[in-house]
Amino acid sequence: MAVIEPTETSTVLPGKPPFTVDDLLRFPDDGNRYELFNGSLLVSPAPLPLHQRAIRRLELLLEEFAPPTLEPLSTVNLRVTEKDFFIPDLVVVPTAVVEANELMFAPADILLAVEVVSPSTRARDRTFKTAEYAKAGIPTYWRIEPEALYVYTLQDGSYAGPEVYKAGEVAQLSTPYEVAFDPGDLVRPRGA
Template sequence: MATTEPTTGHAPERTVLRGKPPFSVDDLLTFPDDGNRYELFDGSLLVSPSPTPMHQRALARLLRLLEDAAPPEFEPLPEVNLGIGPRDFFIPDLVVVPTGAVEETELMFAPDDILLAVELVSPTTRKRDRHMKRSAYAAAGIPIYWRIELAEGPCLHVHELADDEYKPAVKYEAGETARPVAPFEVSFDPAVLLRSRG
């Protein structure tokens, strides 16, 4: 059985996980709700701690922006289950899906449901968001991937799928207006994602 030791200021607690590597999505669905985010990449377990307050602020701001801009047939949702195969399972920070797919999906979305996947890069997820998830989302056929680098202003990197890989990203820095047009038109300065209220 695999174990994890969340890093906190308290004495480490051991979480016992059922199964053994390589893990399957079925294994992952039996894991305890212990405050960690569990994902799978080709059966390898990816464990992330709960998001930081600034990460949550940026996610809430972005969700509001997309909610306000989205036509009725599209729905932005935070932190959904995305099953790509028997040994690949991700929890994007935010997705946009067809509204009808929300009502038809019980546990996890399929890649065909995802019109946009968004990851907010933090120090603990930098490598997987920049490389691993980008390649996994492209291989799954997700048409648009946004990577938001919180430590860079923040800035927005927009990746669009061409064949089976993403084209070089279009980068929007803090202080300029990003105007991505897919899956629907929206415009915002990435700086607003971390700006305090008022």
């Protein structure tokens, strides 16, 4: 078995597998996004510019249409269990929960979880996150890809759907509140 010695460019993480959320809180801020699934570490690099554009535009759109009792937030900490921890790209939560929360949200706080698919997260966002968010009881999950929006709604403990809205058509959505947009506008260049 080969032993990998830390180098100047490697990050030494405290703890050892299986990791817990408490271990994760001691990790260095090294630019990576760390998530946990059953104690296994999931690592993603910082989001690409198109990914950031889509998140920012969707957050602004959701903010515009949100009732005063609900609030969209990007990249929040979602503690599902001691060994399951995710960072959705965007969520919608009750405003009262935001006021009372400092670090972690529980699945019961989340009305909508959104993931914008990147090359490095494609498999996770399409299958794994869909199953985990449903298992956690999150009522609605949106998966955004460059060509479409995929909307999953919780029914009897699993997600129905998805309903698919292609770029170029307007998605008329009512959950968690009424909003309408063309998914293609989330990634389209400014002024195009």
